[in-house]
Amino acid sequence: MKKLVYMLACASVIFFTACSSKNKSEKEDAQLLMQDSTEAAAPQRMQVSDVKATFTFKGKEYQSSVVRRPDESLPIVKNEQGEKFVDNRITLRLTSGGKQVVDRVFTKESFASLVDAKFMKYAILEGLVYDQTTPQGIIYAASVCYPQSDLYVPIKLTITADGKISMTQDEMMEDYQTDSID
Known part of the structure; x- marks a missing residue:
């Protein structure tokens, strides 16, 4: 029984960690996408x-x-x-x-x-x-x-x-x- 509770607890931690890192990763990807599209819209310039x-x-x-x-x-x-x-x-x-x-x-x-x-x-x-x-x-x-x-x-x-x-x-x-x- 202890083993089952331990496995469920581990599975829960892994599940919540995966969900929170996925959300974090999706947020980072969205921010990068917005940043890239913003940079693409900005005029390009040559170096000094x-x-x-x-x-x-x-x-x-x-x-x-x-x-x-x-x-x-x-x-x-x-x-x-x-x-x-x-x-x-x-x-x-x-x-x-x-x-x-x-x-x-x-x-x-x-x-x-x-x-x-x-x-x-x-x-x-x-x-x-x-x-x-x-x-x-x-x-x-x-x-x-x-x-x-x-x-x-x-x-x-x-x-x-x-x-x-x-x-x-x-x-x-x-x-x-x-x-x-x-």
């Missing part, structure tokens, strides 16, 4: 980056700093699937001999004259990087792109020794054929 470079142009040493930050104050971009993305603001600082040559903030709107308005509506400013120096100036490459895709518009910035900036749409990669995309 701060890239520094030092180079020589026309016999002078230059220091470059390019800082990319997601900017909540810019309009949110949606892709065809309805996913939301925070656009970026990029600050370019270029100095030489302790003097400021360039201190400029770029958004995708900075390149509106070079990028088709329809493309611009669904695109973000992805990046800006130092490329090289040429006799014409210091070259940076910028890209305005569809988020999380390979579709982008390459832009070439040329900066003169006195800080004047000119921008042109750069050539697409040779392997990229726009007429082959249907």
